[in-house]
Amino acid sequence: MEVRNVVETLVWQNLDQVLDRKEGACKCERCRADIVARALNRLKPRYVVSTTGEVYVKAEFLEPQFQLDVITALAEAVNRVSNNPRHDKE
Ligand SMILES: [Zn+2]
Numbered sequence: 001m002e003v004r005n006v007v008e009t010l011v012w013q014n015l016d017q018v019l020d021r022k023e024g025a026c027k028c029e030r031c032r033a034d035i036v037a038r039a040l041n042r043l044k045p046r047y048v049v050s051t052t053g054e055v056y057v058k059a060e061f062l063e064p065q066f067q068l069d070v071i072t073a074l075a076e077a078v079n080r081v082s083n084n085p086r087h088d089k090e
Pocket of ligand 1: 026027028029030031032085087
C-alpha cells in the first residue's frame with residue numbers, strides 16, 4: 001500500500017504541454033523538477049491509497065476546474081523557473 005498525491009501525478013502529466021507553450025523554456029531534468037516542485041507547493045495535495053503503486057485518477061480530479069488549477073500553477077512555475085533557472089545559462 002502506498003499513499004500517493006494525485007496532484008503530483010497530474011502535474012507531471014501536464015508538464016510537457018505547458019513547457020511546449022513557453023518559448024525558450026529550459027527542459028532539462030533540473031528545471032523540470034524545479035517546475036514541478038514549485039507548482040506542487042502552490043496546489044493543495046490530494047492523497048489516495050494506491051495498492052499497485054499506480055495512481056488511479058478519479059473522475060473528480062479530471063474536472064475542468066481542477067485541471068485548470070494544475071495548468072495555472074504549472075504555467076506560473078514555468079515562467080519563474082525559466083526566468084531564473086538554478087543552473088548556469090547556456
Ligand atoms: Zn534547465
